Amino acid sequence: MGRTVRTRIAPSPTGDPHVGTAYIALFNYVFAKKHGGDFLLRIEDTDQTRARSDSEEAIMTSLKWLGLSWDEGPDVGGPKGPYRQSERREIYQAHAEQLLERGEAYRCFCTPDRLAALREEQRLAKGRMGYDYHCREIPAEESARRAAAGEPFTIRLKMPKEGTSVMQDLLRGEVRRSFEELDDQVLLKSDGFPTYHLANVVDDHLMEITHVIRAEEWIPSTPKHVRLYEAFGWEAPVWIHMPLLRNPDKNKSKISKRKNPVSLAFYKEAGILPEALVNFLALMGFSFGDDMEKFTVAQMVEVFDFEKVSLGGPVFDLDKLNWLNGLYMRDLSEERLLEEIQAIWLNPTYFAKLLPLVQNRMKNLNDFIDQTAFFYNVELAYEGADGAALLPKGKTQKEMADALMGAADAMDAMESWSVANIEAALRALAEEKGLKIKELFMPVRVAISGRKASPPLFESMEALGRERVRFRLRKAAEYVKTLP
Ligand code: GLU
Secondary structure, eight states: OOOOOEEEEOOOOSSSOBHHHHHHHHHHHHHHHHTTOEEEEOBOOOOTTTOOTTHHHHHHHHHHHTTOOOSBBTTTBOTTOOOBGGGOHHHHHHHHHHHHHTTSEEEEOOOHHHHHHHHHHHHHHTSOOSOOOTTTTOOHHHHHHHHHTTOOOEEEEOOOSSSEEEEEETTTEEEEEEGGGOOOOEEEOTTSOBOHHHHHHHHHHHTTOOEEEEEGGGGGGHHHHHHHHHHHTOOOOEEEEEOOOBOSSTTOOBOOTTTSOOBHHHHHHTTOOHHHHHHHHHTTTBOOSTTOOOOOHHHHHHHOOGGGBOOSOOBOOHHHHHHHHHHHHHHSOHHHHHHHHHHHTSOHHHHHHHHHHHGGGOSSTTHHHHHHHHHHOSSOOOOHHHHHTTSOTTOOHHHHHHHHHHHHHHHHHOSSOOHHHHHHHHHHHHHHHTOOHHHHHHHHHHHHHSSSSOSOHHHHHHHHOHHHHHHHHHHHHHHHTTOO
16 A cells, blocks of 8 residues: 655745745645645745744745645644754754765865855856865765864765766656756755755655655756655655746746735735635646636545646736636625625724824715725726826936836835835835935825825835735836836
């Protein structure tokens, strides 16, 4: 009898939960359930410099919203925990030691300065890039002595210097890569933290993952992982690399937040139902059969097979998502419809944020509707004199499109979403772009409210939320280019 199927999603908590994470989670979930197996959530948070504190929670909330629940994970526990990599550091250290003992890895004492000089030399010589094996032949006793004396080191995996790495991918067949292109990978950094490669492979093995289903962008890492399994003497999982989601543009570029909203929170706020969004993600590469486009996750589980997944770059097309969502909307009971609308718009928390912003601007109660309409819309029309205010006198369309895009990026880059941080980021941006405060703030005001006069700007942006603000700034950047 074969092993129980176990799959996982292993997101890094570096920002807002991404549609790509939900897409990969869906296929892992469905495959595990199809085979009566387990689906795990593991948080890959070893890169402390990139981790954002609120991100883990947000990932879990979004996956739950979509109904993709896990059998084991940081919140629910399980027999193979902990499920957060930052809590598993000793495990990785012990495994790196194990590879040293097996002669499959070695300590590298090269300083960051030496490595930088090496890179520069290689760049000028236009030859092979990568580590030059300088420490690979240091005798074991000398290596141990230097480590004991406190000399800093990393641990590197010995890769073959020639030959070809071969990986069997369930969807792609053989994927080959010449070892000459592959470096002796660092497994453990000098601060004792593992790299992605070591932590990922050790965890997949210890958590008994049978099928690694992940995005195509990880293919370049897989030869290193295959080699690691071999070095440990472990059986490797089945590899399945799903096609990347694409923007609906001419070159079908990889989906990116510069072109499309990619955060799950955005779609929730844009009024998309969770069952429509998972259904839409399922259509990215999977065909149900009989041209069926509308189906539930439970139905997908019943018929799922990787034979029904094709690799032709699936296009993340918002029109299609909206169409599908419309079908689901029609099916909702009145009760659920009311519940959903109340949950996103007519809830006391949101009202409590908006009321103080508009109270002084209202002459009667009905003004509430007019004053707050922009808080409820997804897209705005920038018309007439208001639209024209996106382009201050003496500025070019290109300059302002660039400034508005810059504002969208600055909103993304900030750690926590607060009134003070929004204001600081916009002031810094004005300075950077050589704009007067008014020359930036007025266009931003129009971009987010559709009008020249609005409730207090930064507070309004905070209430609107990061994703809708980014979406509007991007739209305004496009619009400003079309102004006469
Ligand atoms: N931490 C990686 C990510 O952020 C995991 C990739 C994998 O599934 O191996 O997606």
